[in-house]
Every structure is written in structure tokens, then in C-alpha cells.
Amino acid sequence: MREPEVILTLIEVAATLxxxxxxxxxxxxxxxxxxxxxxxxxxxxxGGGTLRDVLLxxxxxxxxxxxxxxxxxxxxxxxxxxxLRASHIDFTERAMRVPDALGLGLFGAAGxxxxxxxxxxxxxxxxxxxxxxxxxxxLRDVLCNEVPAIFTDHRPYAVCAFTGAWVFIGLDHVQxxxxxxxxxxxxxxxxxxxxxxxxxxxxxxxxx
Amino acid sequence: MREPEVILTLIEVAATLxxxxxxxxxxxxxxxxxxxxxxxxxxxxxGGGTLRDVLLxxxxxxxxxxxxxxxxxxxxxxxxxxxLRASHIDFTERAMRVPDALGLGLFGAAGxxxxxxxxxxxxxxxxxxxxxxxxxxxLRDVLCNEVPAIFTDHRPYAVCAFTGAWVFIGLDHVQxxxxxxxxxxxxxxxxxxxxxxxxxxxxxxxxx
Amino acid sequence: MREPEVILTLIEVAATLxxxxxxxxxxxxxxxxxxxxxxxxxxxxxGGGTLRDVLLxxxxxxxxxxxxxxxxxxxxxxxxxxxLRASHIDFTERAMRVPDALGLGLFGAAGxxxxxxxxxxxxxxxxxxxxxxxxxxxLRDVLCNEVPAIFTDHRPYAVCAFTGAWVFIGLDHVQxxxxxxxxxxxxxxxxxxxxxxxxxxxxxxxxx
Numbered sequence: 001m002r003e004p005e006v007i008l009t010l011i012e013v014a015a016t017l018x019x020x021x022x023x024x025x026x027x028x029x030x031x032x033x034x035x036x037x038x039x040x041x042x043x044x045x046x047g048g049g050t051l052r053d054v055l056l057x058x059x060x061x062x063x064x065x066x067x068x069x070x071x072x073x074x075x076x077x078x079x080x081x082x083x084l085r086a087s088h089i090d091f092t093e094r095a096m097r098v099p100d101a102l103g104l105g106l107f108g109a110a111g112x113x114x115x116x117x118x119x120x121x122x123x124x125x126x127x128x129x130x131x132x133x134x135x136x137x138x139l140r141d142v143l144c145n146e147v148p149a150i151f152t153d154h155r156p157y158a159v160c161a162f163t164g165a166w167v168f169i170g171l172d173h174v175q176x177x178x179x180x181x182x183x184x185x186x187x188x189x190x191x192x193x194x195x196x197x198x199x200x201x202x203x204x205x206x207x208x
Numbered sequence: 209m210r211e212p213e214v215i216l217t218l219i220e221v222a223a224t225l226x227x228x229x230x231x232x233x234x235x236x237x238x239x240x241x242x243x244x245x246x247x248x249x250x251x252x253x254x255g256g257g258t259l260r261d262v263l264l265x266x267x268x269x270x271x272x273x274x275x276x277x278x279x280x281x282x283x284x285x286x287x288x289x290x291x292l293r294a295s296h297i298d299f300t301e302r303a304m305r306v307p308d309a310l311g312l313g314l315f316g317a318a319g320x321x322x323x324x325x326x327x328x329x330x331x332x333x334x335x336x337x338x339x340x341x342x343x344x345x346x347l348r349d350v351l352c353n354e355v356p357a358i359f360t361d362h363r364p365y366a367v368c369a370f371t372g373a374w375v376f377i378g379l380d381h382v383q384x385x386x387x388x389x390x391x392x393x394x395x396x397x398x399x400x401x402x403x404x405x406x407x408x409x410x411x412x413x414x415x416x
Numbered sequence: 417m418r419e420p421e422v423i424l425t426l427i428e429v430a431a432t433l434x435x436x437x438x439x440x441x442x443x444x445x446x447x448x449x450x451x452x453x454x455x456x457x458x459x460x461x462x463g464g465g466t467l468r469d470v471l472l473x474x475x476x477x478x479x480x481x482x483x484x485x486x487x488x489x490x491x492x493x494x495x496x497x498x499x500l501r502a503s504h505i506d507f508t509e510r511a512m513r514v515p516d517a518l519g520l521g522l523f524g525a526a527g528x529x530x531x532x533x534x535x536x537x538x539x540x541x542x543x544x545x546x547x548x549x550x551x552x553x554x555l556r557d558v559l560c561n562e563v564p565a566i567f568t569d570h571r572p573y574a575v576c577a578f579t580g581a582w583v584f585i586g587l588d589h590v591q592x593x594x595x596x597x598x599x600x601x602x603x604x605x606x607x608x609x610x611x612x613x614x615x616x617x618x619x620x621x622x623x624x
Contacts, residue, residue: 027567027622029622030563030568031568031621031622032563032567032568032621032622033567033568033569033570033619033620033621033622034619034620034621035566035567035573035574035619036563036564036566036567036568037621037622039564039574040567054262054470055269055272057267059473061471064471064536064537064540066301067537067539067540070539070543071539074539081620081622082620085622094231120272121272121275121280123275123278123282124272124278127278138351142350142351142558142565143554143558143563143564143567144519145353145561145562145563146353147238147240147244147351147352147353148244148247148351150243150244151235151240151241151243151244151247151248151351152238152239152240152241152244153241154241158242158243158247159243175579177408181512194466202291203238203241203242203243204242204290205240205241205242206236206239206240206241206245206289206293207236207243240620262470263477263480265475292485322437328480329480329483331483331486331487331490332480332486335486340578346559350558350559353561354561355446355448355452355559355560355561356452356455356559358451358452359443359448359449359451359452359455359456359559360446360447360449360452361449362449365451366455367451410448411449411451412449412450412497412498413447413448413449413450414443414444414445414447414448414449414453414497414501
């Protein structure tokens with residue numbers, strides 16, 4: 001009983017840090033000040049999970065219950081900004097791929113799992129996983145005044161999370177151990193995402 | 209007792225489909241991929257009703273309770289995209305007018321009705337109707353990275369929904385049958401909207 | 417017992433009006449129509465408080481419970497638009513500074529106070545204050561299709577609210593009278609903000 005909870009918590013920590021980094025990088029590339037960088041990092045990290053909790057009517061929010069997350073991300077932004085500024089690292093789109101794919105898989109698994117545990121319909125559980133995985137990034141792009149990248153770049157992203165969510169639902173349906181279902185969901189989602197980027201797979205659009 | 213519920217459900221189905229189409233068209237015109245088109249269609253369709261449910265603290269959301277909506281819109285987007293792409297139809301602003309006006313009237317009536325049923329103050333009920341009608345479109349425009357059209361185009365839109373909401377509230381106050389109040393609200397809102405477009409009525413702005 | 421409630425209510429009224437004015441001015445400068453101006457004014461005024469209430473799971477929203485706010489702001493927008501349009505006043509960025517700084521201090525104090533009263537962790541209480549103070553402005557800028565000014569202008573704003581929130585939390589911790597804590601929070605926040613603008617203090621950013 002408690003082991004899945006521990007796994008879910010670890011998933012949340014790792015995914016939160018990966019998404020915060022993606023927000024940090026995006027805001028830093030847009031030359032925001034430290035307030036904007038911190039706000040976008042927190043939004044990217046907590047946006048998906050918060051919307052999930054609003055949709056599932058779960059309180060307190062996980063970043064309220066575990067307020068250490070807030071200290072961690074605030075602290076990392078304060079410490080990280082001068083360190084990274086001094087290090088002359090340039091963050092490229094490529095540098096964001098791996099943490100982003102892992103965060104997508106991790107958040108998608110957590111969202112799908114929680115929605116199923118609350119007895120939601122399967123399609124709602126799958127979309128809760130997708131929303132948990134992608135909504136932080138959507139909000140991040142809206143705050144940066146861009147069309148959300150996942151809507152226009154013709155690269156599979158939400159589709160990977162949707163596929164991973166159904167892998168989770170299928171394994172859950174045949175009563176596989178939760179650890180297996182979570183792992184399979186994360187590996188499927190992150191693997192599909194990285195494979196899609198490596199092979200340049202395209203999502204169909206409206207007249208090209 | 210049950211008849212108004214059936215009517216409200218039918219209203220929700222029709223309005224949801226009309227708004228999803230408006231989101232589909234807007235996203236397709238912006239050359240989004242199928243993920244973006246589906247997401248914007250769902251946002252346009254469910255955004256107003258979801259904000260209404262958050263404001264009125266109603267759970268589950270109607271698209272969670274009736275998850276068939278999700279299958280329907282996901283399916284229509286998957287099927288509709290290749291069909292419409294092959295058909296060489298060009299969606300113009302004019303093509304969106306009638307479904308949009310009907311959706312505005314239908315959502316406005318549903319929102320006002322639910323807020324009144326929960327004993328909200330009259331101004332809150334009227335604004336709940338307006339928000340239910342317009343917020344899907346506002347979110348749609350925010351996701352497309354535009355200033356919401358209803359804030360800048362000087363065309364009556366929210367004003368029509370506001371007027372229709374007060375027609376509903378007035379008829380409800382004199383204890384008219386709910387079917388009559390709903391019909392009058394929808395006819396007033398959609399009629400005013402289409403009349404305003406036909407006659408080119410303008411909403412006053414700041415120094416023209 | 418009742419005196420702090422009266423003070424909190426007065427704070428809410430004054431802050432709401434100050435923020436509605438900032439939204440009115442911003443939307444008017446962007447040549448929106450009266451629907452857009454009213455919507456942006458309401459969003460700037462109620463956005464922070466509404467997000468606070470969603471985060472703290474407080475219902476009804478304060479603008480639902482005190483629906484007079486809605487009548488007041490709707491009325492002021494209807495009356496204010498022709499009056500101000502006729503008066504040939506041009507609102508400059510400078511004209512928005514004082515109401516904005518006061519609103520920031522007032523909302524920040526109210527948000528921190530309510531979160532503490534509900535027993536939230538200190539960091540959550542401080543961030544609730546900041547969010548209550550700044551989120552109306554963030555939403556205002558998103559609706560105007562701009563990157564939120566507070567993320568990019570390198571001027572202390574959220575930082576002032578954060579400092580003021582910790583002043584409140586410190587005084588609350590030593591059991592100072594609530595009126596003193598509120599006053600100190602407001603004076604600190606608004607004073608820091610106006611001082612920062614006068615002395616041209618800068619928030620560090622990513623490579624300048």
C-alpha cells in the first residue's frame with residue numbers, strides 16, 4: 001500500500017524539478033528578470049499538477065502540502081541564476097529535450113494514476129494524465145506570450161503522453177503491479193518522445 | 209421537474225458542438241497541428257462551462273460526468289481534419305457567425321439558469337451567464353496568442369449575452385415556465401448578435 | 417474580533433478599486449472597447465483575490481458574497497468611459513504608480529493574513545500574499561497579449577510584496593495586534609515599491 005505512494009512522491013519530486021528547469025531555461029532565454037524566471041519556473045513545475053488537483057478536486061495542492069518544493073525551487077532559482085550566468089552555458093532547445101521528456105512521462109503517469117484511483121472514466125483519466133504532463137508547459141508558453149509550442153510544432157508530445165496513459169490504464173486493468181504500470185507508462189511516454197524527436201516524426205496538421 | 213433538465217442537457221450538447229467547431233476553425237486557420245486543433249476545440253467548447261462550474265463550485269465538471277462529450281469531440285477532430293482538408297472548404301469569419309451566436313445564447317442561458325438555481329445574487333447570475341458564453345472564446349484566443357476578439361472588435365457580443373441573461377432573470381422572476389425563459393434568453397441573445405452583425409452596430413470604445 | 421474583519425473589508429474595497437483603475441487605464445491605452453475595458457478592469461481587480469480563494473479553497477468568492485463590488489465596477493466603467501474620454505486626460509505609466517503600489521500592499525496584506533488564519537505553512541502564506549497582489553496584473557497583461565510586465569521590467573514589484581508579507585508574518589509571530597501587522601505590511605510593500613521606482617532600483621536578470 002505505501003510503496004506506490006513513495007514511488008508517486010519520488011515521481012512528483014523528479015518531474016517537478018525537470019519541469020522547473022525547463023521553465024527556468026525558457027524564461028532565461030527570453031531575458032526575463034529573476035522574478036519572471038522564478039515565476040515561470042514555478043508555473044512550469046506546478047501548473048500541470050495544480051490543474052490536475054483542481055480538476056480532481058483534491059486539496060491541499062501538493063505544493064501546499066509539501067511546501068518544501070517551494071523553498072527548493074525558490075532556492076535553486078536564487079542560487080542557479082548567478083551560477084549559471086557566470087558559467088557561460090547557453091541552453092539550447094536540444095538541452096531541454098531529456099528533462100522535458102522525463103517530466104512528461106513522470107507527470108502523465110502520476111496524473112493518470114490519481115484519476116484512476118478516484119474512479120474517473122477512462123477517457124478522463126487519460127486526459128488527466130496528458131493535462132498533468134503538458135499544462136505546465138502550456139502555461140509557461142502563455143506567460144512568455146507565445147502560442148503553446150505543443151500546439152504548432154507538429155512534433156508528437158501530447159500524443160506520447162496520451163499513448164503512455166493508455167499503457168498505464170491497460171496494465172492497471174489487468175491488475176499488473178502499480179510499479180510496473182508506472183514504469184511502463186514513463187518509459188513509453190519518454191521513449192516515444194525522444195524517438196519522435198530523433199526520427200523527426202511529424203503530427204498531421206491543417207493543409208501541411 | 210425532469211423536463212428542464214432534459215432541455216438543459218440538450219442545450220449543453222448543442223452549444224458544446226457549436227463552440228468546438230469555432231475552436232476547430234480558428235485553430236485550423238492558424239495552421240496548428242491536430243493536437244493544437246483538438247486542444248483549442250476542447251478549450252472553446254469546455255472553457256466557459258468549466259469556469260462556470262469552478263465559480264459555482266459544482267463537481268464533477270459536466271464533461272467529466274458526461275465523458276461521452278470528450279470521445280465525441282476527440283473523434284470529430286480526428287475524422288473532421290482529413291475530411292475537411294480533402295474538401296477544400298475555406299472557413300471564413302462569416303462561416304463562424306451562426307454557430308457562434310447560437311452557442312453564445314445556449315451557454316448564456318445554461319449559466320444564468322444554474323446560477324439562479326443555486327441562489328446567487330442577480331448580478332452574479334447574469335455575469336455567470338456571460339462568462340459561460342464568452343470564456344471559451346476568450347481562452348481560445350489566449351491560446352492562439354491573440355487579444356480576445358470580444359474585447360477589441362467593437363461588436364456587441366458579451367453585451368448580447370448580458371441582455372439575454374436579464375431576459376432570463378426577468379422571466380424567472382415572474383415565474384414563467386423555465387422552457388419559455390430559456391427560449392427567450394437564447395432567441396434574444398442569438399438574435400441580437402446576428403442583428404448587430406447584419407446592421408454593423410458598434411460598441412463604444414476609448415476615443416474611437 | 418470584529419475590528420480586524422472591518423479593516424480587512426476596507427482593505428479589500430480600496431485595493432479592488434485601485435486595481436480596477438489600473439486595468440481600466442491599461443485597456444483604454446490599448447484602445448479596447450467598453451466590453452474589453454470592463455472585463456480587463458474586473459480581471460485586474462478580482463483576479464488576484466479569486467486565485468487566492470481558489471488556492472485556499474474559500475467559497476463564495478468575495479465578489480460573489482459582496483456582489484456590490486460588481487455593480488460598483490460595472491457602473492464606474494460605464495460612467496467613467498465617457499467622462500474620461502471627454503476630459504482629454506492622458507493616462508501615463510507614471511499615473512498608474514501610486515494606485516498600483518497601494519493595491520499591491522493592500523492585497524498582499526489581505527492574502528497573507530487569510531492564509532495564516534487558515535494555518536498554511538509560512539512560505540505558502542507569503543506566496544499567497546504575493547499572488548493575491550500580483551496575479552490580477554499578470555492576468556491583465558495576458559488578456560492584453562503582453563508578457564506580464566512584472567516578469568521583464570527588472571523593477572522590484574513582486575519582491576516588495578514578498579518582503580511585506582514576511583513583515584506581516586514576523587509581526588504576527590510575535591503576536592503584534594493585527595492592525596499593526598497589516599499597516600506595517602502595507603507601508604513596507606507600497607513604500608518599497610515607490611522608493612524602488614524613485615531610485616531606479618533594478619532586479620537582477622539573466623545576463624543583464
